[in-house]
Amino acid sequence: MRVISVNVGKPREVEWRGKMVSTGIYKEPVSGRVAVRSLNLDGDGQADLSVHGGLDKAVYAYPAEHYDYWLREQPGAPLGWGIFGENLTTDGLHEQNVCVGDRFRIGTAELVVTQPRLPCYKLGIRFQDPSIIGRFLASGRTGFYFAVTREGEVGEGDPVTRLSEDAQRVSIADFVRLYRGENDDPDLLRRVNAVEAVPESWRTWFAQHRS
DSSP: OEEEEEEEOOOEEEEETTEEEEEOOOOEEEOSOEEEOSSOBTTOOOSOTTTSOSGGGSEEEEEGGGHHHHHHHSTTOOOOTTTTSOSEEEESOOTTTOBTTOEEEETTEEEEEEEEOOOOHHHHHHHTOTTHHHHHHHHTOOOEEEEEEEOEEEOTTOBEEEEEOOTTOOBHHHHHHHHTTSOOOHHHHHHHHHOTTSOHHHHHHHHHHOO
């Protein structure tokens, strides 16, 4: 498992449907070592902090393996690393083998998986195609967020080492299926709530929608 690309970008103003919108989804690959802070990577930023960023969404990772799928889905789209807004494009990690609460060392930083990524309309802006929002979630190829448990540095080619596995073994894929209402197994919901790394906002959502 390794880092294919490190991608950052500051919020910018773009025109969308006749209005100016501020968005941080435009990430570009950077070379060299990049500091990983508790809230984001150096050189990175989010426009709407009410739904993006924060301690539980400090670093967003997306599997490089999914790019082939999207090349078929989006023929002709310029799919360079970072187009999904990810900070880390990774090799060897995917939604089926990464569980919420799993802890990793990436470069010299240590991180814990907190949740899948749910797309907002700004992904449609990035692709100039609003239909990708629903297709992204339906595909299950969501990527996942990390919280930073130890600040450090990361760079292209760094190994990704799993330090520990959460005992509940709730994969990102499980989490997404539960969110979409495709798995109402009460034991799965119990295990989600037993994962320390699950943000409180998700516990509240599941209590309201899946209990």
